Amino acid sequence: MKKLAIIILLFIAGLYSFAQNDYYFGRDNQFDPKIPTPEQFFGFPIGSSLARYDKVVEYYKLLDNLSDRAQLEVIGKTYENREQVVLIVTSPDNQKNLESIRQNHLKLIDPKSSSSNNDQKVIVHLGYNVHGGEIAGTEAAILAAYYFVASTNNETIKNLEQAVVLIDPALNPDGRDRAASYFNTFKSFPPVSDPNDIEHAGGFTPHRGNHFWTDLNRDWFPLVHVESKARVDFYHKWYPNIYADYHEMGSNSAYYFEPSPPRSTWNPTIPEETYNVLNPILAKYYSESLDKIGSLYYTKEDFDNISPIYGSTYPDFQGGVGTTLEVGSSAGIEIETEVGVRKFSRNIKDNVVTSIAAIKAAVAEKDVLFKHQKDFFSSALSLANKRADKYIVFGDKNDNNLTKLFLDHLLSHKIDVYELPDKFSQNGKDFEPGNAYVVPFSQPQYRILNAVFEENTTFVDSIFMDITAWSTVHGYGIPFVKVKGAVRQGQKVTDIPQIKKGGVSQKSDYAYIFNYTDYFASKSLYYLLDKGVVVKAAYKDFSASVAGTEYKFNKGAIVIPVEYQNISSDQLYNIVKEAAELTNIKILGVATGFSTTGIDLGSNNIRRVEKPVxxxxxxxxxxxxxxxxxxxxxxxxxxxxxxxxxxxxxxxxxxxxxxxxxxxxxxxxxxxxxxxxxxxxxxxxxxxxxxxxxxxxxxxxxxxxxxFVPDSVPRSKNEYKRLDYISQRExxxxxxxxxxxxxxxxxxxxxxxxxxxxxxxxxxxxxxxxxxxxxxxxxxxxxxxxxxxxxxxxxxxxxxxxxxxxxxxxxxxxxxxxxxxxxxxxxxxxxxxxxxxxxxxxxxxxxxxxxxxxxx
Ligand SMILES: [Zn+2]
The missing domain is CATH 3.40.50.880 (Class I glutamine amidotransferase (GATase) domain)
Incomplete structure (x- = not known):
């Protein structure tokens, strides 16, 4: 009896779920009944509440278990220990050959390889919810995953034979969960659409960023945060032909997708075909899918594609096409707008149909996409060869850790870097083997390399959405030169070299010294202070002879006297050693306070540093x-x-x-x-x-x-000048x-x-x-x-x-x-x-x- 009741319940739930399938996918779709619908799995109709991120991952794991079309890959972990996942969906046959499909696809990015496009599978990456509060992304990812895994439509089955679909349900899992928890907390029964309700106001902490409130949609290029690093690593495994990035904007806005405004917001190093052929191709499929369900949209008016910092532009620098999709926000379950009540479920539906449209576009236009990707990487070489300068040499001989951080940054973007085998000087900058590297401009990743070192002040337009200078080399502050002549290249760098291990030269009963020039010297300094060590800093330069070698110490050099400590010299040695090993810096044990030049160790110009709080x-x-x-x-x-x-x-x-x-x-x-x-x-x-x-x-x-001196620049008189209303922005x-x-x-x-x-x-x-x-x-x-x-x-x-x-x-x-x-x-x-x-x-x-x- 109990069993029968359960069967009846499941049947009713099933009917209801299929009704939900009709809403999201239209009536002429068929699904494999062995795959639980999102509603069956989550226990509520998708769109009536927000899905918890851990449950999304669990659902994807279930799809991986139940279906030979799906495979889950864990690509990283956030600061709050959430798994970053990608569900890889393709035909069962393709799943069996996934690695050879991938290897074959990588031939497209190698200008030396002569691959045929006929045996390629098209790679489509769908990325959702990079901004935590832009919530219709992850829900669309749940439904899109279900659709591609469970749909028994002929067209879908055929498309999956030609495409590998990579679904990233939340690019920013911590922000997404922060938002989901907030919206679920203030959700009302029945829903309150009044925009004044706290549900729609946002929380004490913003929903948008990651754990450190960073906008991850500005971090594709700087790669400061763990989420971006993991994602770009995964990106370079697959080099997708299409990358779709899902967003939300003001509640009154209709749906948006590219093309972006012509030319003025394009990056001049990117083939124009990206903007005037590939984006319009996608737009055709997106618009058809939205026309069918009666959703309004617009294109060509907003957003810029000028720098590689965004999810919708980084792919343009990798021979793919990036595309932004934006829906007006429901800011919770539903909200009043100028044209009526905007519902979360409707936003999800808009995103689901464009997700399906992206795969259709990819398969139908795959030859154009393959040719574009192939040409993109070969043209990188010819573009580089037109430059007057041929190489970059970079590195800081005083700063191992900064050099290593920057090297890591270049390698993360798959830029070819070589060791510098000989000393090199230019423009008064000296570079030394071991702490400097050579980067030839002529390489497949020329465009992203150029962006790293870019110094450009010429623009077609004058109004931009975000930064107009994005080069990271200036931010790191690492010495570099652009070289016109020849530079000898050493071994290719394939991994971050283990920089010289830090340590203490010898135990001392007198004092320890280290230079403060290394980027992580401050980390060691704090470590010592936190352990209660008495630490001093030199306010003037000096040099000292240590075990027969002459060392120069710059202002800021850290001096640790053995006297005045509250711990034994053995304990001190151990802590100093830990501080050195923590950051791979070298700390010298010295036997005398008498300096060869400059101040001695007892000088009043060497002053105590207090532990900062x-x-x-x-x-x-x-x-x-x-x-x-x-x-x-x-x-x-x-x-x-x-x-x-x-x-x-x-x-x-x-x-x-x-x-x-x-x-x-x-x-x-x-x-x-x-x-x-x-x-x-x-x-x-x-x-x-x-x-x-x-x-x-x-x-x-x-x-x-x-x-402060009051502003001395005389303000020009604000003469009244009548101007046309429309010229305000310009x-x-x-x-x-x-x-x-x-x-x-x-x-x-x-x-x-x-x-x-x-x-x-x-x-x-x-x-x-x-x-x-x-x-x-x-x-x-x-x-x-x-x-x-x-x-x-x-x-x-x-x-x-x-x-x-x-x-x-x-x-x-x-x-x-x-x-x-x-x-x-x-x-x-x-x-x-x-x-x-x-x-x-x-x-x-x-x-x-x-x-x-x-x-x-
Ligand atoms: Zn966004």
Whole structure:
């Protein structure tokens, strides 16, 4: 009896599920009944609630178990320990030969290989929900997976014989689950479509980013985060012909897909065919699928394809075609819009039909796609050969870890890199074997290589969606030269070489020293301080002879005396050794404090470093991505804890436990006069306050710092000039600084520049905010040069205004210091060079002096 009841229940559930199949896939679709429908598996109609990410993975695992069409691959793990997965769906025969299909496909990207296109399978990658709150992505991924695995339609079966479909249900699993949990928490019964309801307002933390609130749809190229690294690794296993990236935008918007606006938003190194043939081909299939279900859409008006930072553009740099698909957001289960109630389920349906359309397009147009991919990689060589310069040499002889990080970055993009066999010098830059590499421009990955080192200031348009200068080499701040003549290449680098293992030269009863030039020296420094070791830093250069070898130590070199420690010399040796091994740096044990040149180890110019205790404010009005960048830099890269205080409860926080407080870009007007007074007192007592962009302006406006010259540039009279309404965007848009890269001059004599040996550096500006000039002649740590622009779009007016603009300045207040940045100190996590100034402010900010308060 019980059994019968279950059968009847399953039958009823089945009927209902098939009704849901009708809604999402139309009435003329047939499905294999052995494969549970999403509704049967999840226990609710898809679109009536949000699926938990772990259940999505479980469903995909079930599809892998039940079907010979599906195979699940775990490609990585997020910061919050969620598995990143891709479901690979193709015909059962193709599944059996998957590796040979893949190998065969890789011939298309090898200009030397003469493959036939006839035996190729077309590779389609569907990527959903890169922005956590853009929720109709993952649900569409559930239904698309079910459709491709269970559909018994002839057309689908035939298409799967020709295509390998890679389904990534959430490019940002942590953000997706944060959003799913939020929307499910505030879901109402029945649904509330009133836009004022908290369900539609978004949470305390933004849904968009990953764990560190980073926009992963800007990380395909910088590859700072684990999710992107895993994804791009997987991407390079398959080089998809089509990559579809699913998004959402404002609730009033109709569906959007490419082509993007002609030419002005195209990247000039990418074959125009990508934009004017491939995107229109896809558009044809997308539009037909949406016409059929009565959904409105638009094309050609929005979004740019100019840089490789996005999911929809990175594929264009890999011989595929990337495509953005955007649906107006339902911001939960349903929401009122200008044209009526927008439903989550309807958004999912729009995404499902375009997902199916992408496969149809791929199979029908596969010859065009194969030819494009083949030509793309051969034309890379001819494009490179037209250049005057032939090679790049890069590497930092003072910085093993930075060199290794950058090498890793290049290898992640499958760029061919070779060892440098001989010493090489150009433009006053010296490169040494072991710490430098050669990269020929002439190689299949020329286009992405060019992007890494790009210095371009010519643009067709003047209004852009995001940054107009994306080169990562300037962000890493690694020395490089572009070479016109010949450079001898050594062995090809296939893996990150194990850099010289760190360690201590010998146990000492006197002192240990290490240079602060290595990128991870600050990580070792914090490790030592955290273990309670008494550590000092040198404020002047010196050199010392250690076991017969002469070593030069730059400002910032770390000195650890054996005397004054609270631990035995054996214990100290062990901790110092751990600090060296942690970051692969070399620490020297010395037997004498007598230096061969410069200051001795007992000098007053070698001063104690206190262990930093760092806090920041988070919450309403504060720029989450900037906070995330700092959180990632300190926590993830350097192992320094960062306390995040809710700005709403800042009034009650005891600031005295912190040595440094960081205020990221944002609006701080909600802070009470009481808090401002408390913060001023804390600075006066010796705290280091570090502000950037909006917070810098706030600190100046609230007289927390006062030593600035009022803006001396006379503002031109705002004469009334009548202009046409429609010209607003064209006139005003170009003045916005969307992200350009500049030459900058760093005062390397300032302790905030400890560890950096070259004055010549780079900076990115992503905002129009300008720091005023400080009254003190010694307070500008970093400023743009008088010919600053290297890359990116800038109007003549902005070019003029940014000449010699200060970017980092400091001011002493009482016993404390305020360090002001014009920009986020570590933009998107890959601006490592300016990030070092932030780290130095945390360690050495309290020892900055001005003429009125002389310190070494
Ligand atoms: Zn998006």
């Amino acid at each position: 760092v806090a920041t404010l988070v919450g309403s009005g504060i720029n989450w991505t900037d906070v995330g960048e700092t959180w990632f830099l300190l926590g993830n890269r350097l192992n320094i804890p960062l306390t995040k205080i809710n700005v709403a409860s800042a009034d009650w926080a005891d600031l005295n436990r912190y040595t440094s407080i960081i205020l990221s870009d944002g609006n701080y007007n909600s802070l009470s006069p009481n808090f401002i007074g408390k913060l001023q007192q804390w600075v006066a007592n010796g705290g280091t306050l570090i502000t950037s962009e909006g917070a810098s302006k706030w600190a100046i406006d609230n007289k927390i710092v006062t030593g 006139n005003e848009g170009p003045q916005r600084i969307g992200g350009a890269i500049f030459n900058a001059d760093l005062d390397i004599t300032n302790p905030l520049a400890f560890g950096i040996v070259s004055r010549e550096t780079y900076a990115i500006k992503t905002s129009n905010y300008k720091l005023p000039r400080p009254k003190s002649n010694y307070a500008t740590v970093l400023q743009l040069t008088d010919k600053p622009q290297i890359s990116g779009f800038l109007t003549k007016k902005n070019q003029q205004e940014l000449k010699n603009a200060p970017l980092v300045v400091f001011e002493n207040k009482g016993k404390g210091t305020v360090v002001l940045f014009a920009e986020s100190p570590t933009f998107r996590g890959y601006w490592l060079s300016s990030g070092r100034i932030l780290t130095n402010a945390i360690f050495f900010g309290s020892n900055l002096s001005s003429p009125g308060r002389y310190r070494p």
